[in-house]
Amino acid sequence: FLSNNQLTGSLPNLTGMNLLNYVDVSNNSFDATDVPPWFSSLQSLTSLIMENAHIQGKLPVSLFSLSQLQTVSLKNNRINGTLNIGPTFSSQLQRIDLQNNFIDAFTQRAGSTVQIILIGNPICDEGVTQSYCSFPDQSNSTYSTPPENCTPIPCTSEKVSSPTCKCAYPYSGNLFFRAPSFSAFGNKTVFESLHSKLMETFKxxxxxxxxxxxxxPTKNSNEYLVLNLQVFPAGIDYFNRTGISSIGFILSNQSFKPPHTFGPFYFKANEYPYFAGLDKGSGKPLSTGVIIGAAIGGFVLFSLLLFAGVYAFRQKKRAETASKKNDPFALWDPNTDSGGVPQLKGARSFSFEEIKKCTNNFSESNEVGRGGYGKVYRGNLPNGQMVAIKRAVQGSTQGGYEFKTEIELLSRVHHKNVVSLVGFCFDQGEQMLVYEYITNGTLKDGLTGRSGIRLDWMRRLRIALGAARGVQYLHDLANPPIIHRDIKSNNILLDERLNAKVADFGLSKPMGEPEKGYVTTQVKGTMGYLDPEYYMTNQLTEKSDVYSFGVLLFEILTARSPIVNGKYIVREVKEAMDRTKVLYNLHDILDPIVAANSAPGSVEKFADLALRCVQESGDSRPTMNEVAKEIENIMESAGLNPHAESASTSNSYEGKGKDHEHPYIKESLFAYSGSFSPSRLEPK
Structure with a gap:
């Protein structure tokens, strides 16, 4: 089937294609050619259609002897000579159409019923009245499925009488067959085979x-066979929507396979307006059920539209929220109080020029550290206050949301054991935090010796108490209460008198009273300090900080990181502990400084407190207020006054003369801890 494709060149040679039954290469631009000899060699040929194909010469008699040949259409060519179909023409031959050629004679055969059309040939000059010189009567070529042993009855309105003589609303449409192997429509056998195949498929x-x-049955302008199809419902007068959908699916997705004589097809359905028994000609009012159904359907549709609107609005808000998290100051105009300006209490906003001036234009001599976040500079404000300025890498969005969180939270907290935020700078694309200057580094540095400060047992007790009071303040006295989420030795800073100050609020979560059991969407913290209950349930409470603080107490006892070579400090202490022995049998785990200089019983009580803090269940852990009071009791039993400030500065401690790194180089000021790897967490 290659008609109407503007093909050029020589006519294809189809010799040897013995299974080919349908040939249509009409209306192309092939070179002029004599009648091809392969015409007579295609033993399975049923239809030969080559209109306007520039064919010339005489048709061989053998062509019409092909046993399965039904149709020959060679209109608008240069066929000449005498048309002779021979005495042995095919019994299936029904139509020969040679309009507008040069046939000048025709040898008729007695008893032949073959339809022959020679209009436009010399043989049909004016005055010739032979049947082949006029268009055939189409009345005998139509087909319609006959009634099945019954008499059709008249039907009202738009109902149609089915082949079983029942009135119903049929599902109708047209079947288009692209290349049927027959051309004459008077042979009812082929249509009956199609009817049987349809019913077989539906059943x-x-x-x-x-x-x-x-x-x-008709031929359209594309020479497709077009058949009108009506499908009648069983048992009722109409199909429901499911029935129409299923039948349409069968006919449209080629589930139905017609007899091979029809070839490939497609189905084009007519609209079906008779759903739910709607009888357009009955004149009956709609039933109550139909009205109720329509009302329910309308309500459902309205609900769906409302839901879609709400969903779209929420998605938009989520997108805006995500955008704000990536750039939390996107809506803030530094010259106004609107938009995304941080809600500050006791802290101020610095201009870029002010920061530039107090750091001597960010000179290298003022640089005291650097890390993944950026650089830290020492600066002096006009009032003489020394500050540490943490400057983010310009253009970096790292920690954007945490940056704003830390500003807002730190500006609200004012306690001697919490690092004070002096202010911040958000100007000319810069993100900078301005802190009070802390001179003696982190507790981590002190425990490992990197700071050059020797922390004996008594000093460790004071540091533990100061840190506990700082966290207690966040939980009980800050407004709103704050869960730190990242308590660790790198986030406890030591000032010039070795007072502990809780730092780094990048992961902190402000907590209102109704949110005491806040469920997070992403667990955050530092591996080793992380509360396993928080990890397993995603439920964040102040007891999560208590667990982390318990790990910190073990770190103070041992001067070890929580996880070393895959060994978890909590598990190590539990496995080694024996309360019947001196120092609970922890000699091999304790820092030698602690083991050698502790007051009797204080280490044991300290270890007991740490174990209470790391209970598996948050409900079994003490509050930070209880933790602070217990440390006070331990200090009093060791002969220390828990309410007295440290009397000496760090200059009097051993090793102070040794140079040490600035505290802001460390994680406490550079790394905002993100998600952790659960597979490496080993709390037991």
Whole structure:
């Protein structure tokens, strides 16, 4: 089937294609050619259609002897000579159309019923009245599925009488067959085979079809065979939507396979307006059920539209929230109080020029550290206050949300054991935090010796108490209460008198009273300090900080990181502990400084407190207020006054003369801890 494709060159040679039954290469631009000899060699040929194909010469008699040949259409060529179909023409031959050629004679055969059309040939000059010189009567070429042993009855309105003589609303449309192997439409056998195949297919798919009707076979402008199809419902007058959908699916997705003589097809359905038994000609009012159904349907549709609107609005808000997290100051105009300006209490906003001036234009001599976040500079404000300025890498969005969180939270907290935020700078694309200057580094540095400060047992007790009071303040006295989420030795800073100050609020979560059991969408913290209950339930409470503080107490006892070579400090202490022995049998785990200089019983009480803090269940852990009071009791039993400030500065401690790194180089000021790897967490 290659008609109407503007093909050029020589006419294809189809010799040897013995299974080919349909040939149509009409209306192309092939070179002029004599009648091809392969015309007579295609033993399975049923239809030869080569209109306007520039063919010339005489048709061989052998062509019409092909046993399966039904149709020959060679209109608008240069066929000449005498048309002779021979005495042994095919019994299936039904139509020969040679309009507008140069046939000048025709040898008729007695008893032949073959339809021959020679209009436009010399043989049909004016005055010739032979049947082949006029268009054939089409009345005998139509087909319609006959009634099945019954008499059709008149039907009202738009109902149609089915082949079983029942009135119903059929599902109708047209079947388009692109390349049928027959051309004459008077042979009812081929249409009956199609009808049988349709019914067989519908029944095998369980469709509610009683009968089908085929009618009005015609050829369209593309030479497709077009058949009108009507499908009648079984048991009722109409199909429901499911039935129409299923039947349409079978006919449209090629589940139905017609007899091979029809070839490939497609189905084009007519609109079906008769759903739910709607009888357009009955004049009956809609039933109550229909009205109720329509009302429910309308309500459902309205609800769906409302839901879609709400969903779209929420998605938009989520997108805006995500955008704000990436750039939390996007809506802030530094010259106004609107938009995304941080809500500050006791801290101020610095301009870029002010920061530039107090750091001597960010000179290298003022640089005291650097890390993944950026650089830290020492600066002096006009009032003489020394500050540490943490400057983010310009253009970096790292820690954007945490940056704003830390500003807002730190500006609200004012306690001697919490690092004070002096202010911040958000100007000319810069993100900078301005802190009070802390001179003696982190507790981590002190425990490992990197700071050059020797922390004996008594000093460690004071540091533990100061840190406990700082966290207690966040939980109980800050407004709103704050869960730190990242308590660790790197986030406890030591000032010039070795007072502990809780730092780094990048992961902190402000907590209102109704949110005491806040469920997070992403667990955050530092591996080793992280509360396993928080990890397993995603439920964040102040007891999560208590667990982390318990790990910190073990770190103060041992001067070890929580996880070393895959060994978890909490598990190590539990496995080694024996309360019947001196120092609970922890000699091999304790820092030698602690083991050698502790007051009797204080280490044991300290270890007991740490174990209470790391209980598996948060409900079994003490509050930070209780933790602070217990440390006070331990200090009093060791002969220390828990309410007295450290009397000496760090200059009097051993090793102070040794140079040490600035505290802001460390994690406490550079790394905002993100998600952790659960597979490496080993709390037991």
């Amino acid at each position: 095998s798919h369980g469709q509610p079809v009683e009968s089908t009707s085929l009618s009005n």
